[in-house]
Amino acid sequence: MDFLDVLFLGCAALAVVLAVLTVSVRNAVTAAFTLVAMFFPVAAIFLALSATFLAVIQVLVYAGAIMVLFTFVIMMINPRREEAVEPKEPDFRLAAAVFAALFFLATTHAVTTYALSDDYETAAPAPAGEAGASGGAKAAAPAPAPAAKVDGKWGGPKEIGEALFNRDQGFTFQFEAVSVLILVAAVGAVVLAKRRL
Template sequence: MQVGVFVLAALIGVGSALGLVLRRNPVHGALFLVVNLGSIAVLYLTLGAQFLAAAQVIVYAGAIMVLFVFAIMMLIPGKEETGPDPRRPVRLLAIPFGALLLLEVLLMVVARPAHPGGRVRAAGGVQAIGRLLFTDYLFPFELTSVLLLAALVGVLALAKRGAGAGATAGAPSGRIQGALDAAGQGAGGGSSGPAAAGRSAARPELTEPPRPGRDPAR
């Protein structure tokens, strides 16, 4: 019974991960990732980690995937991978290297010294985790709140639209713009010089400027 559940969840997990990597459409990839996260939640359940299974569904499949889908809807990506890949030979090197990585990790897993005394069930689910979190791991637990707060502030600073082009010289988006422009001019990239100047003049960009680098016919 347990072996059956494991095999089923493992097959679904590996298949959905492969689907995420191999399918070109990022919306399909997001859906595959949801399936993958769900199968891993099932595996957590078979390992006796009920709290983590619930947290996996709520935090990952709920919150993080909503963020991803939101970003996909906002950015409408996917057209980047339709054209010919200028670095295809380099990218294909990933396959042998991935196989090498898999071999290495599997060797580490298999060659691991056997643990003493067979398999013991983890004591309790939520109770044991809560006790550990609020005694031994209290300091890291509090640090995570600092981390989340820092992430929140950082995201706000990144996402904030400047009041005007002149006022945002020190804002992060202004700095990113400067760095990208410098790199684009150095490398002769697709959008350098006048196009970039036109964009920075057209701020705020929520009014959708004419989109210099985009092919209207897709």
């Protein structure tokens, strides 16, 4: 157990508790603020995974922009009828809980059954001669791979920018497509929500 383990455990517990609160509290405003609080431990886990730029983006976009949108809409529509009056439908709740639990169990089974840490070693671009040899070695003794050491200088704005805007194999087309999508969404949101244009 080193520092990252303790950080991960604390952030994971906090995120799960806050997510449960978000889906269970009656008041929409409380749910919005627990959701904001949930984004921060997830951002901290991004940091621990050395995705520093994404951690900042997470806080800025989710905890900033999206939550401002939510709180503004809550203020606008001012839902006076709280969910306290909702009739309990225990059957449907039970079905949903069973669905969620089954999904979690299936994922847990998949994650714990298939050795995720092992098989990426063979995916490395080995020279042609070594490919068969490494495959045979893996079949013979699948040694438990040590957890990959994440170096600190990774996932900063520089690396993300280099990957995004590389001239030959970057993601420039995807970037432009997403920007057009956001523009369309902004215009569409205004058209939808405005009373009279």
